Amino acid sequence: MQEQISDSPVAEETATVDAPSDTLLLVDGSSYLYRAFHAGGDWSVTLPDGTRQPTGALRILINMMQSLEREFPTRYAVCVFDAKGSTFRNALYPDYKGHRPPMPEDLASQIGPIHQVVRLLGWHVLCIEGVEADDIIGTLAGMAAEQGKRVIISSGDKDLSQLVNEHVTIIDTMNGKKRDVAGVTAEFGVPPSLMIDYQTLVGDTVDNVPGVDKVGPKTAAKWLNTYGSLDKLVEEAAGIKGVVGENLRKALDWLPIGRQLVTIKTDCDLGDHVQGLPDLGALARHPRNIEELRAFYQLYQFRSLLKALPDDSGGTAAAAAPAPGGTGDLFSEARPSEQDHAAQASDYQTITTWSDFDAWLARIEQAELTALDTETTSLNPLQARILGISLSVQAGQAAYIPLGHEAPESPEQLPLDEVLQRLRPWLEDASKPKLGQNIKYDRHVLANHGIEVRGYIHDTMLQSYVLEAHKPHGLESLAERHIHRRGLSYEDLCGKGASQIPFSQVPVGQATVYACEDSDFALQVHQTLWPQLEKEDKLRRIYELEIEASEVLFRIERNGVQIDAQQLARQSNELGLRMLELERSAHEMAEQPFNLSSPKQIGEIFFTKLGLPVIKKTSTGAPSTDEEVLEKLAEDFPLPRAILEYRSLSKLKNTYTDKLAGMTNPLTGRVHTNYAQAVAVTGRLSSTDPNLQNIPVRTAEGRRIREAFVAGPGNVIASADYSQIELRIMAHISEDAALIHAFESGADVHRATASEVFGVAPDQVSSEQRRYAKVINFGLIYGMSSFGLAKSLGIDNTAARNYIQRYFERYPGVREYMERTREQAREQGFVETVFGRRLQLPDIRSPNGPRRAGAERAAINAPMQGTAADLIKMSMVQVQRALDEQQRATRMIMQVHDELVFEVPEAEIDWVRSEVPRIMAGVAQLRVPLLAEIGFGPNWEQAH
Template sequence: MDATQDKRLFLIDAYAMIFRGYYALIRSPRLTSKGMNTSAIFGFTNSLIELIKREKPTHLAVVFDVGGKTLRHDDFEEYKANRSETPEAIKIAVPYIHQILEAMHIPILGVEGYEADDVIGTLSYKAEKEGYNVYMVTPDKDFAQLVTDHVKIYKPGMKGGDIEILGVEEVKAKYEIQDPKQIIDFLAMMGDSVDNIPGLEGVGEKTAKKFLQDYGSIENLLANTADLKGKLKEKVEASAERGILSKKLATIMTDAPIDFHQEQYDLEAPDFEKVKEIFEELEFRRLYENMYRAFAPKGEPVQAAAEETVKKVSPQAEQLNLFSSFDELDAATSSKKDIKTNDHLYQYVDSPKALSVLVRNLLEKPALAFDTETTSLNELEAQLIGVSFSYKKGLAYYIPMPEDKQEAQVLLDIMRPVFEKEDQIKIAHNLKFDYKVLHQQGVEVKGKLFDTMIAHYLLSPDGRHGMDYLSEMYLDYIPVSIETLIGKKGKKQGTLRDVSVAEQTAYAAEDADVTFQLYELFAPQLKSENLEKLFTEVEMPLVNVLARMELAGVSLDKGWLAQESVDLESDLKKLEQEIFELSGEEFNMNSPRQLGDILFEKMQLDPKAKKTKTGQYATSEDILQKLASKHEIIKHILEYRQLQKLKSTYVDALPTQIDAFDNRVHTNFSQTTAATGRLASVNPNLQNIPIRTLRGQQIRGAFVAGQGKKLISADYSQIELRLIAEISGENNMLEAFNQGADIHASTAAKLFKIPIEEVSKIQRSQAKTVNFGIIYGQGAFALAEQTGLSRSEAKAMIDAYYETYPRLREYMDEQVKKARDLGYVETILGRKRHLTDINSNNFVVRGHAERNAVNAPIQGSAADIIKLAMIRIDQQLDEKKMNTKMLLQVHDELVFESPISEIEKASKLIKTEMESAYPTKVPLVVEVGVGDNWLEAH
């Protein structure tokens, strides 16, 4: 486009661009540290700024639909009736976009009763008459009907692609028509599902194009239906009236009641301070700089600090100059996109002498980011390929490690003082991995630890925490993809040893550089969000504890698992035969389609059986549970599925997870998976070992102690109930716990108004269900399903429960109000759970957020306490030089392996530290068990 042309008006179709921005980031939404989804705001604003920067329009306006019915609804009540509800993030976005546009002095337009299309159409028509070249900024094909020699569609590119400008010739070629106005007939014939324009029956895009070539317009087509044949003729004639209506609906008006006063649309300089204030709230850290550039006069520097640039090392990395100053480099201040365009100095160190110089410099730095490159993600077998360091934006060093172990050890010994320096901040992303890798090499990471992945998790627990994602999100920088160097994940993927040292340096040094920049960003945020104490006193000390647990691993009895697999296979065969006999025929038990046909076609167990989107009957567990009383076959099918899952997921799978390095299973405990603060166990998941059925519980028997040792299981008793009593201050519940009463029997006695000694097993069970259900916001319907009570009986029980424990109801209401006022709730240690949907107009979404507002502080506080206990126990075992090792954490339970000689001492220490991990009014009670395997100990 010739940017020198005068009088260029850009009219932006607001909602089209807002939705486009939202869906462009749907898989990787932008979330603020408080959990707010800003994808729509960012996408729209970024496109707007890029447009201004690229095109330098003389005049500009943004046009919105104002909501409510339009003139088209008078003609066709179902117009746009099929539109799904606007996503919550877009509803939140629009007021912010209005604020940004006002601060940028960009006109916001809209006319009641008319759509944005009509306003744009009218202004385009009037501006063209005033001698303007008009660009309609939209991806919507409907606007093609407005295109003339001076009115064009300006379609921004997707994912960095080129823009597309559609003039008369482009529209004619794209839609195979003779005149842009024929787009109206095109839409009238084929209809438009987006706007619910019905069109002619049986006419799609291909047929509509042919009709236009043959007849030119819908009116001419309908006047010559005699030329058509068969069913198509019948369909077109039968829908002729709606075809004419469709043309009216598809026609964009050019006479909406809005005037064109050109001075109102002059592009002016924004209120920079106001824009900056809004962007800071939204955490758009680099967008302000881009906006400044878009409006800065030619030749004016965006920032004075941008006068100096750094030396770029690309594509060839440079050797370290032993005589150069380490601090002569100034970090680049301009916003760049990737390693090819970003100012940086990445150097590799290839001699012990050079490394010694670097180490002396590194030891002087208060904070240091590091990263390790390895041959494997399994820390037990991984060999070091290289180590990188960074202590300043844009500056990093890479030390490639020789394959020869002795030569590698020489370099590690030179670096050892850096890693083991106590009074230095050590920064890494997913620090636990690097800690374990270096530990296996005989090097300990000491100092004040800072994991940028965990830091971001505390700031935004519901977000994504991968380094590449955070770099793009917060630094506007796209790191080098490992897959571009060594191939995609899979058996054929190589390692960094397969690429040149220059490429290794670019990739590894960049990781350290990005990590250091994220540290500089997140460290002050942790402080301002009052999360620094939780980070430094809980999450960071826990990293080393978890690393030692993972390295220790746990032993499995492979013989027992092998025999159990044989027994399960036999039981499954018997069950399968019983099911076939009950159904009257054999079928594939693992085919949901065949099972559904047997149950609902042949056996007619449910005349209103639900079907999936693919048309087969739904046979999920919850559906089958509801049918359990209708036929004996259901009980057998459910049991078959349970045993099959036990066999495939645990009995057969666990032996394959045994590490050849030490014949033990090594899980990975993630601190950044569960938004509540709970730890997660992956590869394999040892927190999911089944306990609900007797057969499932037996699997714990496969986890065994080593020779001369036993397992200790220490489990918090009813910790979440105790904490809800503690946090809410419910006196009746506090009194029961402080008296050591059976809380479920005590609750039952109060609910049924009987002495505690007269409480039956059924009544206690019902009270237990209510006690735990309340924490998770359970209603009468769910309680009725779980207890067998009627809906009215369940409701009466819940009402009686709140009468018994009145402070619980008050506490729940207070938590929901707090979430509405602040946007988050907190645990006892200040861990935040952001609840962006707490004010949603959708009652289902809002209800979920309200339940989280009640539950998150309880579940999160329990997680906080067991983490404190783990840290204290680990410290005590170390200080007392005991050989007892912590192996597993399963929510409220810790599992240890202890020499027989330490069992008594270790059991006492563990119980004491867990029960005193955090001061509470209600006693925390821990039950300790000992056994040769986990089942016996639990």
């Protein structure tokens, strides 16, 4: 699309433009577009021809432009938009902006009217095919600055900061930010003259432009202030130490391309698109075209804007007042008049009478699907109490039942207990389909009030997780991404920090909008995402598994685990005494007291006082004392050894032995973790508050912590886990005959690998050879290089390369799997688990070597980790189903990686011993047999 600025005559309005003659105002229209779209909601009108026309972005953008004009009444003004199609940057780097989704259809349909109305408002509109808006802005700003004119750029895009100088200033009307020379320097740590170098180092995730791996804003600013420019930094790259120095050297070939991509052009040939340049007279504002604006506002039903136009007599209208609840001048027209609201706004109802309640109860009883959401007193699911309930059965319609609001002038609310009793039959009816966002949380909240919800069949968080695991899954993000809605945030209502009020203090009217948006948006997001899952059989089955797992996890969390507080106290005391001994010993070795947790003090003692060898340096050039360095030094020196042990014990004490007992729920006397499903992209669960999956088990002290996880009277702890699950999955996926044979024959797979790699009979394999084979087996799964293998085994790189070569010679199917998987990942951008879980790899085609290599390692490992995650979830579901069907008293109390932990009545030990491993081994049929092993004991550690 090409558009041309011309001086075509327009109808004169009575008032003339009286603005400074020395200033050019450039508006980043593309930035404005998306801001207006996300702020504008889903307003729409029906045009005379019967078509639906979205108007939310159009309405907001008009007000943004008028507000900007009032604040900066310049004589020269241009609004610049991006055109469709590629630019020179796409030719230079095909993946430029490769991650950006297409423009939402509801926004695309408003582009034409937006361009039209901006012209009618007196602005020049510029949109040139093949030239980005930033480059047009850069070129016009450069021309004006050369003529000594002042330039104001209105945009929220930080990339434009490189244009700032004594003539050019950027303003961001959305947050009041001003970027002049001092502002840019304060915000980014470098002056505008270095912003191109800064952006080249940092990269641009929005435009999919890689920078230097692991180099963020602070490192980039530090380097540029130290070396003066990117060119000087490149000259000194060989001397920059640490991982970031390594990454810089790896990126040297890329940096010239990256610099071209991030550099805004200031010399574009605008051709005939702007007649008369470089004379700025071509950019002078036109008077508003009142008559055409009146027709435009009538067509799109902008009543408030229409009223604000001068009347037919030529008089000027009074300024339109902001609507109640508006956000100031910028959005004074953003909220429609009462008539507009009645016709277009979402229909949200506050229920404070039994008649309204009964009407909605009848609606949800008959509904095919109801979105349900609770407002509560706490984020802790087992302690939260209900403050209100919202319901939605149709997009744009929802109701909120306030049940605990205490704000001044709150209306009389229906009694909580009676509302719940009247809702109970519907809530507990499995035949009444329900959906929510993170349904596990709402299950807990309602369970706290004695209600066991049944009929939850959909969860928008899990739908997003299955479809796009690598993206955020909060409802706010989902609504913006999929239905292009932005609602009220919790902070909008309650504030932040110390001044934040509880939700119970929020006025009921505001709470209604917030709560109804939650259920309404969840329903609309579901209507967008569910059809995508329905048409993909494998993804739909994974989603159904996640829904089933969610219900089991709810029960595991609710069961909790008993903790022996006295034993933890004893362990804390013992750890504390041992730490004191280590501290005294360290002080004696250093011949002075020092803080064992201070890298600076440790560095001074190690390298200045004791003269220990410098293993590596930090990015600032100082000798490093990180854990890797300490471990290397500990091989030869006792002081680093003591510090490592001290830190290890300190972590155990501070994270577990001091805190676990205090995390006991006072109502149950047990510790209840929270399992997050939608975190790890591989499908693995994440445990928090407390984190039960990171308890260290490689040290005796770490294993002792598990001794504090005990069974109640008359019960024992049982631990069931899969044996060598990821190696078995590798055998299945790779179809390697030798690996399959090892598992089918029941052989020790590490001994079998050692036999193959070292060329000896299985019964002649030494313990050292078996250890090497174990490292090789698991290391290759995680994409370990020969360098990594050499480091793990303490051997040289040549020996490590030989081991890997022999491994692949004996297991050629594994090599073929790795090569095949890398190629498939590059072709399709994702890999899959055995059961169809999709694992996206955004960096698999990255020109940045380290990022691409990391994505390739993930491509090899993710199908195994993901398949293992699928299997343990299948096991949870099947085992829980068997427990329920046989009405067993055994309770599942933890899930840790590939392990399920139970609290088992002594009378059921034999059943659990035989049935749980059988069920776990039978949840899927792979090319090699699955094997689950189980142990019993009075505590978790002894059950292993």
